[in-house]
Amino acid sequence: MNQRSRSIVVVSGAIAFLVVGVVAIRAVAELTSEDPIERDFTVVRDESVGGFPRNGTIGAAVEALGLPTARIPGGTNQCTLTWPSRGITMETFFGNVGNPCGVKGNHVSTTVTDKRWETDKGLRVGDPAARIQELYPDAGSASSDGIVEIFTRDFSGLPLPSLTATVAKGRVTALTLYGPRRGF
Structure with missing residues (x-):
């Protein structure tokens, strides 16, 4: 050779x-894999979803949930972030001039629809609607559009939803955690 x-x-x-x-x-x-969402599909009271706190920013969401599949600007200073494989849709708002989909965007709401999601009391997406009242006896009744207020928080003297369940055809189809209100 x-x-x-x-x-x-x-x-x-x-x-x-x-x-x-x-x-x-x-x-x-x-x-x-250190993918945090693989370890946490829990909505804790009206405080966090998958480890992401209700008062978090887009930067905190990326840290807790990983990079979103899409960041879609919409409306005035609004952004929608999605993680479809995890059943997460997040709405954010940035009141200042700048990128509403940037790391400083403020959390408005996060809706989870994947059946892996459950509350810390055990309410799962996909459960019968009656389970809401079993686990949360103080929860309201379903509105005409199927929204059940599980928790509320006062804002300027008004009780506003902080955690809701969406019900369709007798089943929980989504859980939504709302961020802190920042004014009207």
């Missing part, structure tokens, strides 16, 4: 070793 052939064999071996190493590292990374 001449010098050139030997060099080709050595380089080919090094490339093969490198490829095997990269594949092994990726396989280990998949098994030890």
